[in-house]
Amino acid sequence: MTAKPPAQPRPPHPLESLFCPRSIAVLGVTPTPGTVPNDIFRNILTGGFTGVLYPVAPGKRSISAVPAYRYVLDIPGTIDLAVIVFPANVVDKAIEQCAAKGVKGVIVISAGFRETGADGLARERRLRDVCREHDIQLIGPNCLGLINTDPAVALNASFARKMPDHGRIAFLSQSGALCTAVLDYARGQQIGFSKFVSFGNKAGVSEVDLLEYLHADEQTAVILLYLEELSSGRALIEAARRVTRGANAKPILAIKSGRTPQGAHAASSHTGSLAGEDAVCDAVFREAGIIRVTSIEELFNSAILLADQPMPRGDRLAIVTNAGGPGVMATDAAVHAGLQIARFNGDTTQRLKAALPATANIQNPVDVIGDARADRYQAALDAVLADDNVDQALVILTPQSMTDIEDIARTVCRVADSTDKPLTCSFMGACDVADGIALLHARHIPHYILPEWACRAMADVQRVCRWRQSELETVQLPQAAATLPKYLLNGDEGYLSEDRCLHVLQAYGLPVSDHRLCTCEDEAAAFAASIGFPVTLRLVSPQVIHKSEFGGVALNLRDESAVRAAYRDMLARASAHPDRPTVTGVIVRRMIPAGHEVILGAKRDHVFGPVLMFGLGGVFVEILRDVTFALAPVGPAAARQMIRQIKAAGILEGARGQPPADLDAVCDCLCRLGRLVHDCPRIEEVDINPLIVAPAGQGAAVADVRIRLGPADRAAVE
C-alpha cells in the first residue's frame, strides 16, 4: 500500500511516503484561521497539492468546505501520509490509528515532547517506538513540516506562509522557526527550493536519512543543513562522504550553531541536547566534505552559485568593474578568501587595450571606467573569459548616471550563454540597480549586493572542488595488540598507573623507551645499568597524581649511585608523607634526548566517538591554543594533514636553520594512537605530553602519558 511516486523508475525510497504522497490526512484540524492546525491544512489545500486531502477533525462536518472525518480509520481508501497537529498528549493514540490504517509516513508538527523535559522525553520515546514497530517513517515531533515543490506533487505540509518557488536547493533545518525566516529571505532573493524540511526533534527520520534521500533526488543539486545538535556523528560523516563525492556528488553546506560556549548553552536549553566541542565539529565537517558556513547569508550566497553555475576549473578570478574602488575591495576580499587574481596572457591585454579607452585599467581587476556602457562590458568579458588563465569572472557595476544597467545585465546573460566558466555579478546599490538585478535573477546568474559576498561564495565553491579532488584515504589500521590487557576491559574507572600506560602504548607499537617498574633499590640500579645511562626515575603510587610536586621524579641520572640515591629519596618522601601513599614501585626509564616537543591526544567525543588531537607542546597549546583534531582512526595522509594544519607547523618542518623533525615518526604515532582508541572503547582520554621528536629519520619517543578509562559498562559510541 505504499504511495506511487510520479513517474520514477527506481523502487520507491522509504521516504517517498513523506515527500510524494498521493493521499494525505491532517489529524487535528481546527476551523480557526491563524492557528497552526488550520494553517497547515489550508497550506496543503491551497498549495496546489496534486493528490487527495482529508481533514480529521472530530465533531466537524467539514474544514474549508472539505468533508471532515472523526477518525483516520473512517477515511475510505488508503492514506500515504498523516500530518498530526493534535495536542502532544493524544499524538500516540493518533499514531496507533494511523498504523491500523496502514499509513506509511507521519509528520508530527505538535510540540510538547523532549524539549519540555522528562515527561515529554518519555512521550517522544513512546511515539518513536510505535512508529518503529509499524515501520512508519516519522518526521518531528516539534517541527514546522515539509515542502516538496515538485510540480507533480506540490506539497506544502508546513505552517510557512507561502509555497516557495521550485528550485534545485534542498534545505533541512533542525530549527522550525528559522525556516519561516529562510523562506521569506529566499523569496526576496528569488531563490527556489526542491525540498524543504523542518525535522524538529528527529525522533524518527534524521538528517542522515534525509541526506541519503536527497542524494538520490534528481531535483536537488545542493543540500543546505541547519543543525544545532548532532546525534549520530559517525553516521552523518559516512552519509556526507557518500553524498559529496563520486559520480552523483552534491555539495552539502551547513550551519552548525552553538559555536561559542554561550551559544552552545543557549542551544542546549533550546533543544534539550548537549553540544560537542566546536573545534572538533569543524575538523569533522572538513573530513566529511561538509562545507561549514557561519551565516544564512553565506549559506545562500554559496548555494546559488553551486546550484546555478558550472564548476570552475580552478581558482583564478577575473574581475571586470566600472568602478576602481569596488574593484580594489573585491581584490582584497578574493585574496582574503583564498582565490587567485588571474594574470592575463598577452593576447588578453592586447584585446582589452584595443577595446577600452586609454584611461581604462587593462590589468586584473579590469576597470572599464565609470562611463562604460554595455559594449565595453561585453568586450572586456569576452576577452577575459577567452583567457586560459581565467577560471571564473566577477562583474561589478556601480550605477553612474550614464550606466545602461539593464543593457549591461542583458550583456552578462548573453556572455553567460556562451561560456562554460562560472560568472557572478555585483550590481551595487539597491534601487537604481533593481531592474538589472531582476534580469540576472531570471537567467539564474548569481547576484550579490556586495562584491565581497561573491568572492566568499566563489571561495566556498573552491572548497567543494578541493574536496572532490582530494583522495579519500582508506585507513590501513596499524597492527593491534595481540591481546588487550585485562585492565583495559575490567579495570577501575579513572587514570591508569604509569607503568600500565607505558605498557598499553608499547603493545600498540608507540615508541616508549626501555623501562621497568622496579620494587627495590638493587633492581633499579641493576636495570639502569643494563639499559645504559642517563636514566629517569618516576614514583608509581595510586595516590600520587602530581609526581613532580611530590618529588617523585628524578631526571638525567648518570650512574648507579645516583639511581640508588634518588630511589631512596623517593621512598623516604613517601613514607614520611602524612597521607602515607601506597608505593607500587619506581619506574626506571632510559632518558630521552632533547628534541621538538609535541602533544598527541585522543578523547572520546560523545557525538563523533574517538577523536585525535595534535599540537606543539608547551606555550603553543597553553597560550596560543594551536591544536588540530581529526576523527580516529587515521591513516598516514590524514595524520600528515593534522600536522600541517597547526599554525606553527613550519617549526617542525625546519625553521631557522634547524633540521626538520621526524614527521614520519609523528604520523606513525598518530596512526597507532588512533588504532588504540578505536580498539578500546573504554579509553576516555589519552594524553601523550610530550612526545619528543628527533630530527628526520631519528624517530620520536613518548616522554609522558596519561590514560583515563570510562565506566566499565560503557559501549563503543557506535
Place this chain on the structure above:
Amino acid sequence: MTAKPPAQPRPPHPLESLFCPRSIAVLGVTPTPGTVPNDIFRNILTGGFTGVLYPVAPGKRSISAVPAYRYVLDIPGTIDLAVIVFPANVVDKAIEQCAAKGVKGVIVISAGFRETGADGLARERRLRDVCREHDIQLIGPNCLGLINTDPAVALNASFARKMPDHGRIAFLSQSGALCTAVLDYARGQQIGFSKFVSFGNKAGVSEVDLLEYLHADEQTAVILLYLEELSSGRALIEAARRVTRGANAKPILAIKSGRTPQGAHAASSHTGSLAGEDAVCDAVFREAGIIRVTSIEELFNSAILLADQPMPRGDRLAIVTNAGGPGVMATDAAVHAGLQIARFNGDTTQRLKAALPATANIQNPVDVIGDARADRYQAALDAVLADDNVDQALVILTPQSMTDIEDIARTVCRVADSTDKPLTCSFMGACDVADGIALLHARHIPHYILPEWACRAMADVQRVCRWRQSELETVQLPQAAATLPKYLLNGDEGYLSEDRCLHVLQAYGLPVSDHRLCTCEDEAAAFAASIGFPVTLRLVSPQVIHKSEFGGVALNLRDESAVRAAYRDMLARASAHPDRPTVTGVIVRRMIPAGHEVILGAKRDHVFGPVLMFGLGGVFVEILRDVTFALAPVGPAAARQMIRQIKAAGILEGARGQPPADLDAVCDCLCRLGRLVHDCPRIEEVDINPLIVAPAGQGAAVADVRIRLGPADRAAVE
C-alpha cells in the same frame, strides 16, 4: 565676499563656500542629457538648491532654459562656488578666471590628472598652485562632486542620480564610482546623509580638512570614510583624535582598501599612489580612534546604530526572539564579536516567568516561542530593559503564520521611546517582514536582515565606547642624546657598523652590555678581564655583513687565553679570505645571560613616519608573524599596549610556572627606541633582534642590533 551660511553664528569656515554657497557657476555645461556636464548642472537645478545657479557654456544662450554665459567673468554679481566640468586641458584657464572673479570654492569634476601619469600630475600641480595662490578651496580633480542635504542649502553638485535623504551621517570617499553605489544602497535602506563628498585626487581639500569641517558641522553625528591611499598620515591621526574624543566627539568609521598586497597593487594602478603596510595602517587607525571596518555593509550597519541610538552604558546584551535557532546564532555572533550575554537578575526572570508561557526560555536569549504576538514581545522587552544587568537589547522576529509583524514593530517603537538603552532589531526574511521593517525604519530603529549583523554593529559601538573611555597618553619623551653623533647626520646611506649601532643605542639609554671596539689582541684580552667573563667577540668590517657565517662571532669566552685565541682566529680568517675585508676591529662585549628573546624594531613608514614594531623572537615572528605596531614615539602605556597585543603575550607574563619577564624594561626600551627614531629622521630602520629580557626587576639587554640610514638629504616625513 564669502557665502553667508544660513543662520550660523560662528565665523564661516573656509569650506563653507563649498558646502553652503549662495551662488554657483557650473563651467563647461553641455546641453546633452546623459553626459556628466549636463547631469551635474541638472542635478543642482532640480535638487532644490536654494541659491542662484549660472551655467557657463560658451556658444549657448541657455541650458535647460537657464541663461548661459560665455565666461564666468561675464556673470553679474558674486560667485561663491564654481563647479568645473571642462576637459582637463582647459581647467587651469577656467580656474584663473574663477580667481579673477573672486570665487572662493571650486569643485573640479574633470578627470585626466594625476591618475593618467606624468603629464596629468604636472597639470594637477598647476591646478593646486593656482588655487593656493588665490586662496581657493579646491575639491577634486577626478571626483563625483559634493552633496549637502541641509534643506537650507539643498545642493547636489554631483553626478549621482538622486539627492539622498537628509540624515546625520556624513560620507567621504576617495572613489567616485563607489559613491553612486553607496547612495543607491543607502536609499534602499532608507539611510540619510548630512554631507556626501567624493574628494577624488584631493589636490586641494583633503580628508583631513573635511574631518575638521564635519567635526564642527551640527548636522553630522557620524563620519564615514572610504580611503584607498593615505597621503598625510600624521595629520589624519591628529585630526581623527580631535574629532573622536571630547565634548563634541563624533565616531569615524573607515574602510581602507588595499588590505592585501594584490588589493594594494590594484589600488595603486587605480589611484597612482603607493600603499603603506596594512598592519601598520590597522595599528595607526586604532591609535587614532578610527573604527576600521572591511565592508560597505558593516560601515552602514554600524553607522545607523551610532547615528540613531543612544550609546550603551556597557557591553551586556539581552536577546528577545520568537525563534530558538536564530537566538543561538545571535548568541554565537555576539560572543564572537566580543559582547557579553547579559545574566538577568532574579526579578527579571520572575517577571518573564509570569508573563510568558511555560515552554518559553526565560534565560538569555529569551525565547518568547514561535506563536508569540506583540504582547509577549512587550512583556519580555519591558522586563529585560528594566534589568540593571542589561545595557542593550536585540529583538529577533521570524515570520510564523500567526506572527503579527507590524504590531510587534509598533511595540518595539513604543519600547524604544520609553528606554534610554539602545535597541536593534532583526525581522528575518524579506517579503513578509517588509512592512514591519518599514515601521522600524520610520522610527530610526536600526534594523538588520540578520541578527549577526546587529551583533557586529553593537560590537563596533563598543569599540567607540572603549576608545572614548581610554586615556590618551601624553607621551613623555625619554631623555634625548646630548648631541647626535655626526655619522647620524652626515654618514653614508646604508647600514651602520656594529660599534656605531651600539654607541647610538647607548646614547639613548638602551641597555647595551659593556663593550669596546678593540684593535689589538692585548687590548681585547685586557678589556675582557676588566669587564669580567664570559665575553663575546664580534668582528667589525664594512665588508662582512653575515658575521656568523664568516666565523666572525665567538661566544661564551671564559678567560683571557680564550679571548686571545678567538681574536687571532678571526683576524687570520679575515686576512686569508679572498675578498680581503678591511678589519675595523673586534668588539669585545660582556655576554648576556639567557632570557626571553624579543624583537624591537623601528622603521620609517612613508605615510605615517616613524613606526615601532614588537614581537617575540625566532619562530614567533618568522613562522607565526605575531607582531604588533605603533606610531613612534610611544609612552609607557602605549608600549605596554603593544606588548599585550601580540598573541603570545602570555609567554612573557609568566606561562607554565616561569617567572614573568621584565616588561617594564621592555617598555622602557620601546620608549627610548621611539625617541631615537623620532629625533633622527635619517634613520630608516632599526632592528634590535633579539633584546634578551630577564625576569621582572632584572632588566633586559640588547644582544644584536642593525641600523640602516636613508639618503643624507632626507627630511623628516612631517
